[in-house]
Amino acid sequence: MTKAPGQAALAFSRHDHDDCAEEVLSRVERLLDGRGLRLTPVRRRTLEILLEAHRAMGAYEVLERLAADGFGKQPPVVYRALDFLVDQGLVHRIRRLNAFAACMHPGEAHHPVFLICRVCDAVAEAPGARVRTAVEAAAAEVGFAVERATVEAQGLCPACREVAA
């Protein structure tokens, strides 16, 4: 990849990152506990890193930080943690960027649509209930049963739109 994710915030509007990070983290603990799953140290730290960064990060970038914190420094360490978190719906995978971002609404039924700015690489998560319905309808026509859907839009974020204009 040429472009680094840069400042790429996970939302286009300002807000207190520390706040939402802590709140999400405590929510996640209750959530996993209820499912009988463990938020082990690596998993917890991985999620924290993504929450703190508050933007989409590449797996190797996350791995560097894990290693700096005393965890293993080989790719499987981070990929396993990420896979777990993605499976549990706590982290989203942004395929267009080969990157990962903490989910801001864990536990809530939500079908996120990712809005990726082609200029600044910022990523925002928008509610996609309607989109999901439409995808299911399209699939039903050919007898396909949707389990998960990835929806990623590429375009211009509000800030870059203004600069362009």
Add this chain to the structure above:
Amino acid sequence: MTKAPGQAALAFSRHDHDDCAEEVLSRVERLLDGRGLRLTPVRRRTLEILLEAHRAMGAYEVLERLAADGFGKQPPVVYRALDFLVDQGLVHRIRRLNAFAACMHPGEAHHPVFLICRVCDAVAEAPGARVRTAVEAAAAEVGFAVERATVEAQGLCPACREVAA
């Protein structure tokens, strides 16, 4: 990747592949001509390979065939051809599979939704006009301007559904 794309047909229903391949190819020639662009030998052969296979293929798999046909055998050869074809809307990129598939409706305004079977890796292209509208609506709420959208659903194709049941 563990699974090979296998038989993965580009549609769940049967039809004459040779027929649609030829028809698409001639349509593409007219289309590019109108845009003042050239369907050079590598590009043409790349598209043919995808049309003949009639399924999603990895770039290196396409490259092998190009090399066998006397074209260059280094990755840039196939990636350049694929990038060109994707830009022109003649080939779709399936991000979940890191694969490419010939578009079956070149030139027609269409916003495809890809239905990917998690069991057999078959990929079908479904019409997604409604989905696109919904994505644009969701984006508009935060002032984001959508240029392109990737919509990929993972689930069970009709055949694998039956086996599972």
Add this chain to the structure above:
DNA sequence: ATACATATGTTATACTATCACATGTCAAGA
């Protein structure tokens, strides 16, 4: 204590994609 499932760590390697640079091709204009 034992046995089992789960989790972590390691080395090695596979797979996907791009960079940088040389060469070739073709059409427009001097």
Add this chain to the structure above:
DNA sequence: TCTTGACATGTGATAGTATAACATATGTAT
């Protein structure tokens, strides 16, 4: 015709992403 410039193709090298395979630990329940 010759030159020029844009586009296209070819190459070796390398960057970036992800998984396989196997060893070791840790936890829980018998």
